[in-house]
Amino acid sequence: MQPDFMTDADAPALARLLEPASIAIVGISPDPRSLGGTVLGNLERFGYRGDIYLVSRSNAEVRGRRCVASVDALPPGIDVAVLTVPEAAVLDTVTALGARGTGAAVVFASGYAEAGPDGQARQDALAAAARRAGIALAGPNCMGFTNFRAGIPLTFESVEPHAASLGSTAPGVSIVAQSGAMANNIREAMIGRGLPIVHSASTGNEAVLGLEDYIEYFIADRHTRVIAVYAEQIRRPLRFLELAGRARAAGKPIVVAMIGRSARAREAAQSHTGALTGDYATAAALLGAEAVVVAPTMDELFDVIPLLLRHPQPSPAGPAFVTGSGAMKNVALDLAQDLGLELPTLAPATVAALKAVLPDYAVAENPLDYTTASMRDPSLLGTVVDIVAADPNCGSLVVAQMGGSELGQRDKARYMVPAVAHAEKPAALAIMGDDGPLYPVLTDAARASGVPFFRSPDRAMRAMALVNRYARALQQRRAVGSPATLPPMPAARAAFPEGGVIAEYRGKAWLVQAGLATPAGALARDCDEALRIARGLGWPVVLKAQAAALPHKSDAGGVAVNLADEAALREAWARMHEDVARARPGLVLDGILVEKMGERGLELVVGARRDAQWGPVVVVGLGGIWIEALHDVRLLPADTDEAQVVRELAQLKAAALLAGVRGAPPVDVASVARTVVTVGALMRAMPEIREIDINPLVAYPQGALALDALIVCDA
Template identity: 45%
Template sequence: MADGYTRLENGQPRTIGRLLNPRSVAIVGMSSKPNTAGHIVLQNLQANSFAGDIHLIGRNAGEVSGLPIRTDIASLPAGVDLAVLTVPAAAVEEALAGCASRGVGAAVVFASGFAETGEAARQEQERLSRMVRASGMSVVGPNCIGYTNFVEGFNVAFVSVNEVPRLAPGTTDAVAIIAQSGGLGNHMRLGLNARNVPVSYSVSTGNEMDLGLGDFVLHLIDDPATRVIMIYAEHIRQPGAFLRAAARAREAGKPIVLMHPGRGQRAKEAAKSHTGALAGDHAVMRVMAERAGVVLVDTLDEVLDTAEILARYPRPSPGGVGILTFSGAFCGIAHDFCDDLGIAIPPLSTETEAALRPQLPSFIPPRNPLDLGTEAVWRPDLVGMGASALLSEPSVGGVVVSIPVVSPKLSLAYLNNILEARRGSHKPVALALLGDGSPLPPELLAAVREHGVVVSRSSDRTLRAMAHVLRRSPPPAPSQADRPRAPELPAMSGAGPQPEWLGKEILATLGISVPGGRLAGTLEQAILVAGEIGYPVVLKAQAAALAHKTEAGGVILNLKDEAALRAGWDRLMGNLRQAQPDLRLDGVLVEAMSPPGLELVIGGRRDPQWGPVLLVGLGGVLVEALGDVRLLPADCSEGEVLTALNQLKAAKLLHGFRNRPAVDLGAVARAVRAIGHLLLDHPEIIEIDVNPLMVHAQGEGAVALDALVVTA
């Protein structure tokens, strides 16, 4: 932050402070007619005792609340902090230009009718965006409902008039809300208020003509009242800026919880019609955002539940979940549910078991989940003892207590024991009180609010939120010390798909094994190559214009001797003449047939918004039939690759299955990492596909049987 009011991002001033906490405000589009948007904005300023200067600009001169309405933006004093535009879409450009000419620091545009309405309006919005950025003024909107600063008690809104409840001085555990939908932002705020979680800011960003999610994240990193940043986004319009901001938030210890719809085509279309979003690839967004430390959630329940835990426990430890319950049935439910969530319920260490055993009745085994049965009715202290033991377990990162609601006295006893157990621990503890919507004792609710206990009425929701929190701890940044120097690649034949033989030469420079063989221009050369590498061999027609060799009959397999090779050559040439009569071949690739193994796929592409991303999974024809793949960032470590492989649905095949040996996962991880480095070092490569990568038994490596490289 350059000063209290200006944020520098890439050398450009971002006047977030002048927006959120201005010293002077101009309302543009004011009229003498009551109950209009301008009047509501003014009433919000007055209801919250705004002490700065207020200037009114409208078409016709007049007076509102003792303030004169001026008819020309040029009459504004220079350097007003904030202009609130209550004008229709057609008047926005003129108003923004006028504000910029008077050195206004920031503006809010309420008007709809921009990118959310179609392509022509989107282009118009982009033109205005370029104008705004050239002026140095910062703009929120268009198509937004405003924002509220709960720290200073400042509210910009046109829907209703509200007195803003200010945060208590010294608050450091608040959640800031940034939402591209004002309605959902309000839902999130009310949900947090109901949980007694303070909110520092609630900002509706709308179409993000100028200021985007990353700008607000950067500002909030240094805000002392904000502990967690909650985001609802239908499209992250500036991915690079957002990822840089998210990485800085992670370094500063400020979690970001993001809800981003758009996994399916209908959700993408809904987002497009709502905020003018040009939806990108949701799966790519997810892998890149999670790599930057963002917690991605899929439902409105999860975004609130997860943000609450992180607001109460900002430094969760990595690890699995410890579960305490009074129900043996719930133990089985929890195992199934946590398996689906991908979060471990780790067994207790021998030390913890030994410490627990003498304190528990003989019929209660010391294990995780810890089922106290009905014994806790007579011994409430067991709840605290069990929770304390789970929290002390190194493999446990957080604890979920799932118990029924009983008498007020006993419920308070359980709660007090839990409070005592969590004392001194930074690990999150969440309490699920069973009984759905049944009433809770008022004295219990009062104690929950007083002590900031995370409470829900759903064990499912509590476990899901805890899983998000415990998975948040990101892997360490991959070491660059062992990163190989960028190889000098073979010359490529212009833009577009490269022939397979050239793709394999590129792979060979990366140290990825390819079958023995080389390009042959004639039958005689093919016979010579086959004699050198040994039969059986495969023939593959080679030309950049031959996109689908197999479909065109351009691949002949398992030629066991010279006679078979001659016949195969004739058959291949006949197939090509019929499929693509004008095709000009580079030659025919003569290669040794690979021994059988497990077919995987490694892919990489340069996403136009998010940059390079990798794919690994089950290969061959199954990649399209089953789609059993995982995405990874291009700078992933070998450990991350191995984790992704073991998350495949077909992971059993990797470790030996039905008399098949375990495969060489190390070779796969090295190949994936090498392809990631290739994409990072060579921006001219926009796509690469190795399918199949034939993976052999452990220690025997992997061979790329086919390779497609596409250049820009």
């Protein structure tokens, strides 16, 4: 695992990288298209005012600037050196820079970890040399960075100054990406929206400095309000989560786009839960719980940033939707349902104010279709938006309208755009018609106002759904605060000193100590004992073969259900031993668990898995035979409280089953939530537990019963 390089005490080292007063370009060439030539051209184009030093073995000067022949000839204490030398020369150059007291280095060269084991060894050696020298090293295999606000472009991409960013005092966006192309992609999108950019950095292979180090710096940077991240691998997850908490406390949203949804999930570690918690799903769940905005697509990342830049502390209430089209009103209703967005009921005062200005046939509700009333009185566009924007029940606002004629667009520019801009909550203007023509009068007004502007109501609503999710996560973290003190828990290490997979009967006994309910039953070692247990329980009963080495009993014929009398039990007992012996020759059973046959109910799964990098994550969803077919589950952090579990259960595709369908009574959701919270508490209290899988947990109108349980501990 890569050790952390940056600490609070090391922050000045990163400042020397990102805001240097002196720069050396090592390996400069007169060719303006060379790496070094491009870096120098960028610095001159941006009007960099610090000291620039050039190192070249074969040139006495480049573009009228004197060169020195080696790093040893540089003055001591240069802030950052940009290495445009081949990989073979990088290690010696970094060592020499360390001897000169250089604070930071940018390494463009490739041929490191991305090239296989030998490249990884070269990268490890480079990282060690940089750490010994105290050099904050960016890269290798990176495109570098640009400090747009201060005008410092240390990248081999030819880049232009951005007028809205250079010297700006307005809060802006800082970008960090493990891909140079994606850093540029985000940057160009923000420039296209006229947003101020503070920093744009690519981290490459992250031999020393990683995403987390830049994020830490951006959190402390007074010019940064929103942090945009593109991640292919989060190498220090616990550090990332800790920084997410700091960003939340600082009121700075972090918006992340990650790859990995399509990657095959991790190999199941003896249970369904393991199969359901792949890297992406785990990361997205835990980051989202820490109020990191995880954008499913790059478009959604582009679209949510302008909203959060204007309103970094949004309300968790749902949006109001305003349009002049009855059809678009219906589209908005469908979109809201698909996105899990509640469209709040307008407050009585809002309804009264709308009725006073709209025709009698207009319905004052959310979504609002204000009809064609504005055709006669265009000022109504602004009046309606002002009224709805002030509604106390709505946490955000989406206004969707056609562009129309030049006169119509002029009216929107005069009345609608200012009203959206004045909204004291996240607000977006969507002008429908895709690539249909817009007149400068409207686009210029929207750009000048700073209103987040879309050509697609769908994109506007998806972005607002991310804002709403972020606001609810902020509210949840404020409600939870520090993790609650854990209740007394049964010691896993004392109960299972051998570790590994724990036989069901032992795992269930341990869960009962933690307060969970399981079917009445006992372990039998011969058929006569099984009969005595069954008579005490009452018919019908269930038989389950028990051994730590037999976690999936059904596959080996190790389960018999609904046994109604002694004859059925004797037959099942004999058949089970034969089937298990055939499927698993030589396996010695601990015995057979005899349990009271449970009543039918709604089968759910509750589980938890300890990710080696991210820590524990809890899963809850539709269980039984449906888990593999539907994968209808929600992933949650282990410190989730009952209220949050209830909210997550409502997001399941099968949520209607919880409320009862076709005459079935609703299930005891509170008992399910308590089970989830208990499982999370067990994972938090005992790091030796690797996995807990309760499938099914049968939920009833009163209570919930763990019919099967699998526990895996570290050996």
